[in-house]
Amino acid sequence: MLELAVLGSLHETPLHGYELRKRLNALLGMFRAFSYGSLYPCLRQLLNDGLIIEDGDAPAAAASGEAPTVLSGRRSKIVYRLTAEGKERLQELLTQAGPSAWEDESFGVHFAFFRHTEAEVRLRILEGRRSRLEERLDGVRTALARTRERLDSYTLELQRHGLESVEREVRWLNELIATERRASPPEAERHPAPEESFRAPAPGTGTTGRHAVPEEN
Known part of the structure; x- marks a missing residue:
């Protein structure tokens, strides 16, 4: 669920870590107690998987693999963006419509991204x-x-x-x-039946249909 929430948020716009935390808190806070401690391990995994990338200058702590923090009154300038692989993964998550998408917590997150579904x-x-x-x-x-x-x-x-x-x-x-x-x-419009190839009868033929045969003299 957190993976979907992160990828879905970044699909709408690249975000600084602080902005992403605020957005996720507003989204997930309605359905569960959102822990910031779970966000940064998720981000590191998404980075390792090539689903997101970092732009901007990272503080030393972030460069060493630790969670970005406020240093000397200056917030992290890391901006997270989706990669092409991240967009594909998001679409894969958005197509999941089984029982896991019906539960109390996950339903709300899926519903939040219905405009992309x-x-x-x-x-x-x-x-x-x-x-x-x-x-x-x-x-x-x-x-x-x-x-x-x-x-x-x-x-x-x-x-x-x-x-x-x-x-x-x-x-x-x-x-x-x-x-x-x-x-x-309607279902018929979503999945139209394959059209049969139709060939009009040539002039002088006595039959119509897909396989017209000329009349014998």
């Missing part, structure tokens, strides 16, 4: 997320029905609040899915 993939992720939440709703409702009599009023209200939150997200997903389907072309 193909329509069919967006729809699969939204439908998968809805299915996952509907399964969760069934489980919560069943558990609530079994334990309702044994719960105090505060615990009961907390469970109801959780249930209503999931129901709101399902309604939101229903609206998004309907919008995606209205915007997507």
Whole structure:
């Protein structure tokens, strides 16, 4: 998830390390407790893999392989940019629409980069997320029905609040899915059948179709 968030952010614009941290904190902070300690190992791995490059003058600490820090009141001037390989890797990550993209943390990051994602993939992720939440709703409702009599009023209200939150997200997903389907072309237009080669009959022939045969005199 962090790899997708970094590559997706750098795809939009090259960023200094400090700017990248701020952007990731705004993005990932909505879905998880983002640790800066996990960012720099990720950046080093992306650099080693050739997915990003560094531009600009790096402080001595960064040049030695350590995390960039504020030295003498001056922030690191390293700018991170995507390479061609990084763009390919980002597209590969954006096509992943399986169960891992439906979970609470990863769904939000995938959704944040939906503008770079193909329509069919967006729809699969939204439908998968809805299915996952509907399964969760069934489980919560069943558990609530079994334990309702044994719960105090505060615990009961907390469970109801959780249930209503999931129901709101399902309604939101229903609206998004309907919008995606209205915007997507019909299946026949997305995957048209191969056109048959058609040859018009030559003058004086008595048949039409792909293999016209001249009439005998």
